[in-house]
C-alpha cells in the first residue's frame with residue numbers, strides 16, 4: 001500500500017517537474033477587462049511604475065493616479081512565451097493621471113513666472129525684493145496644481161526665471177510709473193489728458209490780443225522746430241484734417257463728452273478724418289502754415305464748441 005503511495009508521489013512530482021520544464025507561471029494583466037500583456041512578477045508593479053515616472057521627470061509631480069487599476073491573473077504558459085513588461089508599463093503609464101504641482105510668482109497681482117518648488121519660489125521672491133528695494137512691489141506665491149503637462153513644460157530653471165522675472169518686474173515698474181504719470185494728468189470735462197502735444201516754449205497765451213489777428217487768442221502757442229512731432233493729447237477720433245484759412249493745416253480730434261482738441265499751423269498731417277487715435281500717437285508735425293509768423297503749434301481745447309484756456313490743464 002505504502003509502496004503504491006510512494007510511486008504515486010514520485011509520479012506526481014515527475015509530472016510537476018516536466019510541467020515546470022515546459023511551462024512557467026506568469027501574470028496576465030488586463031485593464032478594464034482588456035488584456036494588455038504578460039509580466040513575470042506583480043510585486044509592487046504599479047507602485048514601481050509610479051516611482052519610476054517620478055524619478056524620470058524633473059517636473060514636480062504631486063500625485064499619480066491610475067484610472068483603472070490593472071487586474072492580474074496567474075497563468076501557466078509555455079516557457080517560450082515572452083513577457084512584455086515594457087508594453088504593459090507603457091499602457092499603465094498612458095492610463096495614469098498625473099497631477100503636477102508648481103508655484104506661480106505674481107507681481108502686483110500679475111503672474112510673471114512659475115517654478116517647481118516652494119523653496120525656489122521663496123528664493124525668487126527674496127531675490128526680487130533685494131533687487132528692487134526702492135520699489136513698492138507686491139510679490140506673492142500661489143500654489144498651483146494642473147493635470148496639463150504643457151503648463152509645467154514651460155517652467156524654467158531658477159536662474160533663467162530670475163532674469164525673466166526681473167525683466168517683467170522692470171516692465172511692471174515702468175507701467176506703474178506711467179500710470180502714476182497719467183493719474184497726475186488733468187481731465188477736461190471727464191476726458192483724461194495723457195500728455196502734452198509738443199514740448200517747447202509758450203510764445204502766446206490764451207486770450208491775449210495780437211496785431212496779426214482780430215480778437216483775442218483762442219488757443220495756446222507753443223514754439224517748436226518745423227517737423228517736431230505733435231502727439232494727440234487723449235484718445236479720440238479725427239474729425240478734420242485739412243487746410244482751414246488762418247489755421248493753415250489743421251487737425252481736429254473729438255475725444256467724447258463734447259471735448260475737442262485742435263492742432264493748427266502744422267507742416268504735415270499724418271491722419272485722416274474718421275481715424276481713431278490713441279493718446280500719444282503722432283498725428284502731425286509742427287509748421288507755420290496759415291496765419292503764422294514762425295513754426296509753432298497753436299493748440300485749442302474746446303468744450304461743446306467753446307474754446308477754453310488750455311493752460312488751465314497743460315503747460316502750467
Ligand SMILES: [Zn+2]
Pocket residue numbers: 204217219220221297298299
Ligand atoms: Zn495761436
